[in-house]
């Protein structure tokens with residue numbers, strides 16, 4: 251473990267010895283095995299690992315979105331000081347309030363028979379940001395949220411149904427829905443993996459921008475080191491349910507301690523010519539230069555070449 | 558949209574036409590003679606011949622068909638032999654009874670099957686759910702004449718709460734309605750459960766849960782909202798089928814609807830009455846089916862708005 255920056259405030263998310271056991275037909279699987287980490291305001295912490303290593307199970311376990319009868323959680327998860335493992339009801343106090351999820355596949359994440367507007371209004375109502383009766387206030391708030399995620403002609407989009415929007419637009423809508431409650435902590439499970447490469451950068455930029463404006467903490471799940479490098483402060487490398495390596499982005503990328511991490515790094519070059527055209531990659535991600543994340547241009551351009 | 562409606566309407570009318578034409582031929586191919594049923598077994602050959610001439614049955618079948626087509630066009634299918642009244646009118650008088658029974662049965666089905674299916678989907682693999690599940694399988698496999706006779710014996714004979722037959726009071730509606738609904742409830746509740754189980758496991762439900770949507774809204778607004786379309790379609794189709802398919806129940810309960818009417822018409826070889834019954838019930842069923850098709854886009858924005866382009 252690397253020395254973490256010392257914070258006097260309590261972390262937004264503190265996970266200690268977190269375990270998730272899944273009851274499956276084949277028996278009990280310990281999908282998450284004693285992981286510990288924390289996220290403070292304005293920080294992005296990334297969990298990276300191969301497929302099946304337990305990343306999603308960790309994220310969904312923290313949100314208590316795993317089926318209650320098939321997933322056994324243990325350890326401690328404090329969300330803004332509220333322990334959600336000890337008391338199953340406690341999660342209701344944070345979901346849609348301090349805590350929000352950005353899902354992996356925006357195309358299936360909204361109800362197809364309900365309009366964008368009705369699903370966004372609902373989120374605003376749950377957050378208590380506007381009363382259910384005040385239609386004007388609801389509408390105004392919804393439009394402002396869509397503007398914040400740079401959706402053109404927001405009034406029009408509210409009337410549309412999910413199938414009428416592209417994947418990139420839907421992910422922006424989902425981010426707007428997540429922001430309805432002014433959350434302090436966002437959990438993003440591969441938020442760009444289902445999207446076209448051309449819109450992935452835009453979504454990551456948006457997350458960084460929001461983080462800078464509001465000091466949101468982000469738990470990012472990805473198997474894409476390019477994404478991790480771009481936005482993370484710290485990375486935890488996951489394998490078979492536990493962290494094999496943790497530390498600052500740059501340190502992990504420059505000096506991977508395990509063969510497993512080296513293998514993950516070696517998988518990166520498919521992403522593009524990071525080393526050949528230093529300006530190309532960061533150029534598309536404008537927010538990166540000003541972002542609050544620890545990533546900086548040199549990190550992007552220097553490290554990609556190293557296997 | 559107008560094109561679509563016209564096309565469906567045309568298809569529907571063609572179906573009705575083919576149905577009545579087939580019935581026209583089949584009843585004339587089947588054994589039995591209307592003149593014999595009309596004049597009685599003791600009638601002389603001359604008497605029978607006179608009756609046949611009166612009904613126009615002495616003419617070649619093609620000519621009879623031509624007359625039938627003309628009648629079809631004017632909407633007057635001739636006199637019923639046994640009722641001595643216009644066949645269409647006889648059927649039209651019976652129609653409200655069948656409509657009442659079918660409406661009552663489909664309402665009871667919806668009111669019981671939807672909550673039951675939802676309940677089963679929310680408590681999968683519990684003892685109670687298994688019990689209800691077994692009951693629905695039983696309900697699905699009970700023949701309706703058997704259900705009808707059991708209910709009759711139970712609640713009209715042994716414990717006489719409801720009348721055994723006819724529609725003299727609203728109480729008479731209870732047993733035939735239940736008899737029809739048992740099978741429908743069994744089928745529809747299992748369908749609701751299947752749809753709900755799928756939608757409760759859908760990604761959009763997990764995402765909605767993550768933003769703090771309460772469990773009742775998850776079940777009804779999201780899972781039911783997405784299950785409603787196929788369930789509504791199934792209920793509509795079953796309703797359309799009941800309009801010409803509750804024969805057994807109508808006979809068991811002596812219900813004065815078109816189902817018992819057609820049995821009588823077939824027994825007496827009352828050709829005009831058979832044809833009028835088939836025509837009207839087929840028209841009604843096709844009409845209901847068309848309404849369901851038209852309601853579909855209202856329920857499903859993906860159909861209504863098409864696969865539109867990006868934002």
Ligand SMILES: Nc1ncnc2c1ncn2[C@@H]1O[C@H](COP(=O)(O)OP(=O)(O)OP(=O)(O)O)[C@@H](O)[C@H]1O
Pocket residue numbers: 272274279281299300301302303304305306307308473
């Ligand atoms: N519903 C389930 N039933 C049985 N096993 C499961 C289930 N969900 C996850 N697992 C198991 O739990 C482990 C962790 O899975 P998880 O989905 O968390 O991995 P992941 O790191 O998110 O992978 P990916 O990159 O493919 O999304 C895997 O071994 C997987 O097989």
Ligand SMILES: [Mg+2]
Pocket residue numbers: 305306307
């Ligand atoms: Mg995953």
